[in-house]
Amino acid sequence: MLQAISLSKKFKTKEVVREINMELLAGESVGLLGPNGAGKSTTISMLSSLVIPTSGDVLWNDKSISKNPEPLRKTLGVVPQEIALYPELSARENLAFFGRIYGLKGELLETRITEVLKKIGLSDRQKDIVKTFSGGMKRRLNIGAALLHKPSMLIMDEPTVGIDPQSRTYILETVKQFVEEGMTLLYTSHYMEEVEMLCDKIYIMDQGRIIAYGTKEELKELVSDNQTIELKADLFTANFEKALGERFPKATLRIEEKILTISMSKSEEPLATIFAIAAANNVVITSAIVKVPSLEDVFLHLTGKALRD
């Protein structure tokens, strides 16, 4: 069991992580959701013993990892947010190096490399230099490099950032398979759909704090009496936005180019009113959708801002 107890991190005077408490039980799949700069990577670095907390502690099986990180490191695989690979080495050479520093050698190392290559679908490109790989292939190898020593717990930091949809689907499927095989997972992302797909328990993080925690269902409960309406128009005028705000003072409004999202209590029946206000302000609404709550909405509800910018 991995636990964060009142964990904080300051870089100089900047508080990046503030007194967070987390828990990761064996076999669990936990998501850490938050926008860029929330402090997810810093939290992960502290959990994996790479960064020393300013205050608080990380416990592995009830023992602090600050004195003896070895037992944790042996069972832990970490997939960093960056492509932590040697671009001049081939895929196989990269894996061989990371296997060797974990003490694997000879026959065992070779079979592990072959297994991992198969898992990440790079068997046929194993001899190629990583420099020549696509973003998706690099991401896959980045995951593979954390698997050689057969960790029972995997911490992944935004493993799908900056890749094409196909590679993303491939990676998500692979990670899902890990979870089904019983791997303990801590999955960080700012894509709520990934966390929704992979994780049982979710922590939502913003500005260094855990602002919500629970299962998907529990979190959605938070916004169950909320509704989200997505409007499309060629142009939303400032007057329209102002009028909407005055009419629905408790709602959260957000405009992203031609899409306006309004979050408000379910007790209201706003569509007719909205169309009326639009007409009064010469805004032509081309479509209007009332959406079921998602984690995105949870985040919007909790922070008043979008998960992604």
Place this chain on the structure above:
Amino acid sequence: MLFSLIIKQMKMLIRNKQPLIILLVMPLVLITILSNALGSMMDGGEEVAIQANLLIVDDSSWVQEEEAIKLFLEQEGVTGPPMDALLSQFKNSDPVELLKNTILTSDEMKKYIATDYKQTVDLKVTRQDKNIDGILSIPSNFRLNYIKSVYFNNADFAELSLYLNQDNDIRASIIESVLADWKSGYTQSAALLDVGLSPEKVMSSVNSVEKIEQVLESNERKIPASIYYTVGMLVMFALYIPAFLAGFALQEVQWKVYDRILLAGVSPILYTLSIFFTGTLVAFIQQAIMLLFGMFVLGIEWISLEGMTVIVISYSVFVGALSALMTTLQFRTKTEGIANVFNGIFITVFSFLGGSFFNIRDISEILGKIGDLTPNGATMSAILSIQKGQDLSVIWPFMFAIYLLVVVCVLLSIVFFPRRGVTE
């Protein structure tokens, strides 16, 4: 684990073009250019052969002196058969014949001295000839005087004149040594005859050859441009290794592979140690390649291999220690600033002072002394000293400077090692 780290670092060096160009191609090209372009200037156009050219200007001959000798013997009261016996003894132990036909004609001696004979030349003109290392003039009355002085204790000593061209010390001393041997042999020949030894035996050419070899050993070998610049570039370009290794290490931190290495349980100490060993190994290989290049391409004959091994290994260890220090400093500052300053300024200044470009002692003895305190300068001086044929012991003061610098680098690496981790 250490081994995997070293192998990985070597691969990074080899797979990148820049290190290969700077660490190998550049020095080899520079060695070739410098030793050819500056070669004639430095070597003064001389070939380094050690065969001395001796010109013997012989105005004497037995025939021409026989009458005078007979006359002298008669004056001394030697006549009839005793005179004939003496004459034949003189003939047999004639020093000029001995020199010409025995000492200088042995195969061994011919390797060291090429002899040319002339009669009555204009000495002033001949002395200008740069190809002649020594001129031995034998006067027309040499034999008579020789007999007078050696057999009859006459004060008239058999005068010879020897002119040595001091342009080349070694060749002059070869001639000097052989002729001195010959002279002491024939001046003592009467005494030798008394105890039943023939001067011929005593003055055998074997003795003289041994003397020459001693002369050669005691003399310094000349350092041609090829040796000078091979060594100069070798010590200079080894200094580019630390920045490459430290740069890779910083890259590893930035790419977060360093995190992976730490997570695998490799301690920062072991990691730094791997850089030390890689630096040492790369420096050793680089120097070996340059020495072999000098040997096979430029035809350099490296002498004192044990001394060379000690020096090259010591310098390699220094390069390793400097690599570790530079890595630590870059981890601390998180920029490549230190490596850039070192590559851009220090290497140039050090190489200038150390004599990689030209012998700094030609400008100033003080700068030369300062140069010997730079690691590259100390190493260069040590190699050149033993390549001149000096005793192995001359390298220790230089090596001591290197070992001191190694200790300093290691201590500084320990002091500056970022204890709270590199990630922050």
